[in-house]
Amino acid sequence: MDLANKSEEFLNVSPTGKVPVVVANGDSLYESNVVNQYLDEVFESPKLLPEDPKQRAYARIWMASADDNLYPAVFIASVGRERGFSEAQIAEALEKLKTTLAALEERLGDRREYLAGEFSLADVAHAGNFVRLRELAEEGEIGLADYPNVVAWMESIEARESFKAAG
Ligand SMILES: N[C@@H](CCC(=O)N[C@@H](CS)C(=O)NCC(=O)O)C(=O)O
The missing domain is CATH 1.20.1050.10 (Glutathione S-transferase Yfyf (Class Pi); Chain A, domain 2)
Incomplete structure (x- = not known):
């Protein structure tokens, strides 16, 4: 991703114009900590948030x-x-x-x-x-x-x- 030269395709999916952005079934998810928690929730393993x-x-x-x-x-x-x-x-x-x-x-x-x-x-x-x-x-x-x-x-x-x- 060339952030100095953002493609239209990228700008269409990244509401903030920043990375990371993940497109999940057509919906854009962004903010790295939020994306990471989403991925942690939808994937079985490894679990990367403590149970306690x-x-x-x-x-x-x-x-x-x-x-x-x-x-x-x-x-x-x-x-x-x-x-x-x-x-x-x-x-x-x-x-x-x-x-x-x-x-x-x-x-x-x-x-x-x-x-x-x-x-x-x-x-x-x-x-x-x-x-x-x-x-x-x-x-x-x-x-x-x-x-x-x-x-x-x-x-x-x-x-x-x-x-x-x-x-
Ligand atoms: N708080 C945001 C920060 C995202 C961010 O600032 N990303 C930078 C790269 S590390 C970026 O895309 N910069 C491009 C720009 O601001 O034009 C996150 O954690 O996702």
């Missing part, structure tokens, strides 16, 4: 955090300049990114391997940002060494076949 209601609530809390915190911070820190964001906004995004990584670091402490029980949509919601996050670290914009739990969690997700297949 409280763990499920935590999975959703972290899915919301990926939308509200990690995604915008990584996006503006990575491509903010070419998308017309000011230097102040980019600096603010980098600060937000550090706060977000610190919150993830704390959550993943105490030998917690994933954000909410087993591997879940909470982890999936974050993983789409990993490539850009790695690039920001390589460019010296952030120091991932300050967040060892986050790095271990990223490595474990990056090693999954599903992550590699999406790359």
Whole structure:
């Protein structure tokens, strides 16, 4: 999908003009966390939301955090300049990114391997940002060494076949 050159076919099915969008029997579904929950509900396995209601609530809390915190911070820190964001906004995004990584670091402490029980949509919601996050670290914009739990969690997700297949 060339997002700089959106086809009419794509614009006809994506009401926001954004990806992802899934067309299910003619109806467009969008917002990645919503699409992921829909897919989790219609497919038998693997189930990617915890059974336990409280763990499920935590999975959703972290899915919301990926939308509200990690995604915008990584996006503006990575491509903010070419998308017309000011230097102040980019600096603010980098600060937000550090706060977000610190919150993830704390959550993943105490030998917690994933954000909410087993591997879940909470982890999936974050993983789409990993490539850009790695690039920001390589460019010296952030120091991932300050967040060892986050790095271990990223490595474990990056090693999954599903992550590699999406790359
Ligand atoms: N909150 C939305 C964000 C979707 C989004 O911003 N997608 C970006 C790519 S990561 C996009 O399609 N951008 C194209 C554009 O804004 O023109 C979601 O999670 O689905």
